[in-house]
Amino acid sequence: MNRLLISKWAKVVVFVLCLAPLGILIWEGFHGDWGPNPTQFLEHATGDWILRFLAITLAVSPLRKIKILGLTQLIRFRRMLGLFAFFYAFLHFSIYLGLDQVLDFRGVWADVVKRPYITVGFTGFVLMIPLAITSTAGMVRRMGYRRWQMLHRAIYVSAVAGVIHFYWLVKSDVHLPLLYAVIMAVLLGWRLFAWFSDRGRRPARGAPARKEPATVAAR
């Protein structure tokens, strides 16, 4: 499996797959499938894909660590998947800004300040911007891996914010938001569990060393 993952075509295939949702949306648009309220349709469709890509991105590390799957090479795709989560978030926000709010920047800011589900959704989106900017290999080098990794843990916040945003905006049918909540809880819970069990396994250290346990433990 790993051999398949490191083949030079693998990234191209994954890239095309990640663009497929957008392609399907455009195709549906040409066939009049956006329905009578296309703005809402597109907001919901792109919103769904943000949460899916966030979940897929967060699934990379756990899947790599399950030895019998032999998927350690999945790491090659993590950046691309994360960037696609940001790409769909950017589309989502643009549709809200351009169509829903008709470029009324003051109205958007009023929403961000006043309406909790928008506050939390906007926060999740804004937190993804520095991650997208610092996603290059050069940036990792410049920042140093440790600091870079610390920063990129912001994706956990974005994922949680995305789910809360969804949960708070539905009127009464919370099934789908709860499903995403369970998925994110499993993915983040796994990290917490791994961190705790790693910490327990390591021999006790002196006080100065304890300042930096995150380096080794976090994934």
Next chain:
Amino acid sequence: MLLKRAPDLKYSDVTPREIYLNRRKFLYGMGLAGGLALAGKSVANLAFPSARAYAATSLPGLVKGPFSTDEKVTPEQAVATYNNYYEFGTDKGDPAKNAQKFVTSPWSVSVEGEVAKPRKFTMEEILKLAPLEERIYRHRCVEAWSIVVPWVGYSFSTLVKLVEPNSNARYVAFETYFDKKQMPLWGRAGIQLPYVEGLRLDEAMHPLALLCVGMYGETLPNQDGAPVRMVIPWKYGFKSIKSLVKIKFVKDQPPTTWNITNAHEYGFYSNVNPAVDHPRWSQAREIRLPGYFKNTKTQMYNGYGDQVASLYNGMDLKKNY
């Protein structure tokens, strides 16, 4: 001497209990099995007799009603495919798909409570209580989208006068049909069912309040509330209750579904009001469907202020949202 022959039935001839109890399903199964030989249509008739008797029958001889707007009418396709009818699914496209087999005939509406003449109206009677009018109303959903619909019906007050409410009747409580079998997605709705709504009696008696049996010159599609619904154009859409089976005249303000679900967000009155925001979104503007931009200004009482504002004289509309 009269000799009766013993029926030559053996126990093995007895229909097994399960098949007897599920004879409809059995028939349907037989129908499906025979479907290869039979015409598809007759199979459907076997399974769902007269299921769509009221679906899209044209209503001839409509009178032009009062209060019609001359705004551009929303295409019927949009009104019939973009629905909030949570019993049939919470996605806007769900009801159009899932309500197709909803049986709306025979149908009757029970009118009861604080009235001198409680009675049941059959659908046939309702269609003949008054000349059917076409009224083109704006319809504003609480979710900030709006449509313009040529409804068919007559003022609800016509029916009220027939049952003669007594002096105790101060409110009207409405109830939607509810059947878990026909509405298998009911459990996902997240709202208490059956769906209930209510109006103050003077609101219900207002000539704008429409007892609605059709749209676009035809009977109502199932997803739009067939066979009979209310249309209250100056209130948010959820007040316009669908598929009515019960109307009860009562003394105290009746419970209403969205108010039960979230009292903080949905009040009993729910008059369209651009100055009072929904806690989660602004009500100042709306998307006129079909369309892309939320750039239509929402009007007080959805533009029916001249007719209905006097109903709310002296009331704090922020408190009574």
